[in-house]
Amino acid sequence: MKRKTIKIHSYVGSLISEAMRRILHLSETKTLDYKFAGLGTPSQYKEGIRKGFFVPSFREVPRVKNWYKLTPLGQKVVKQMIRKNRVPKNCHDLHNCVPFKVTVYVEE
Numbered sequence: 001m002k003r004k005t006i007k008i009h010s011y012v013g014s015l016i017s018e019a020m021r022r023i024l025h026l027s028e029t030k031t032l033d034y035k036f037a038g039l040g041t042p043s044q045y046k047e048g049i050r051k052g053f054f055v056p057s058f059r060e061v062p063r064v065k066n067w068y069k070l071t072p073l074g075q076k077v078v079k080q081m082i083r084k085n086r087v088p089k090n091c092h093d094l095h096n097c098v099p100f101k102v103t104v105y106v107e108e
Contacts, residue, residue, distance in 0.1 A: 001106065001107055002105070002106065003103055003104070003105055003106075004103070004104060004105075004106045005101050005102070005103045006073075006077065006101070006103075006104060007101055007102070008051075008077070008098055008099070008100055008102060009047070009100070010100075011047060012015055012047050012051055012053060012097035013099075013100070014022065014034070014050050014098075015038060015040075015044075015045065015048045015053070015054065015086060016048075016053060016064070016074065016077060016078065016081075016098045017069075017088065017094075017098055018037075019036060019037035019038050019054075019068075019074070019078065020072055020078055020081060020082075020088055020095075021088040021091065021093065021094070022036060022037050022038070023037055023078070024087055025090060025091035026041075026091055027087065027093045031068065032064050032070055032075040032078055032079070033068060033069060033070070033075070034069060034070075035057040035058075035069045036057065036067050036068050036069075037054075037057075037067075037068060037069050038054060038068035038069070039065055039066075039067055039068070039069065040065055040066070040068070041063060041064065041065055041066070042056075042060055042063070042066065043063075045066075046069050048068070048074075049068075052071055052073045053070065053071060053073060053074035053077065054068040054070060054071060054074060055071050056068055056069075056071065056098060058067045073104070075085065076079070076104040076106070077098070077102050077104060078101070080102055080104055081098060081102070086098070086099070100101055
């Protein structure tokens with residue numbers, strides 16, 4: 001495995017922060033493959049899907065709010081944020097942000 005630095009733009013970073021908040025503070029299982037990590041319309045999650053951080057948890061319906069879960073790459077980013085203690089403090093913490101560059105290990 002090799003290290004790769006991923007650039008995360010602020011909008012996608014806020015989606016990842018929301019996923020961490022839901023997983024760590026609202027989920028009973030606290031696992032990173034939580035199917036309800038994000039809730040929004042396809043247009044809101046389009047960039048997160050394009051970058052490879054999210055996929056629809058169920059069938060995606062256009063212009064309707066859908067549930068999204070983290071991909072393996074998104075899970076690696078969240079694991080790195082947990083290791084660096086850059087996580088929401090509680091379920092009401094909406095201001096935690098993911099840094100713009102994150103280094104993760106990826107398979108070649």
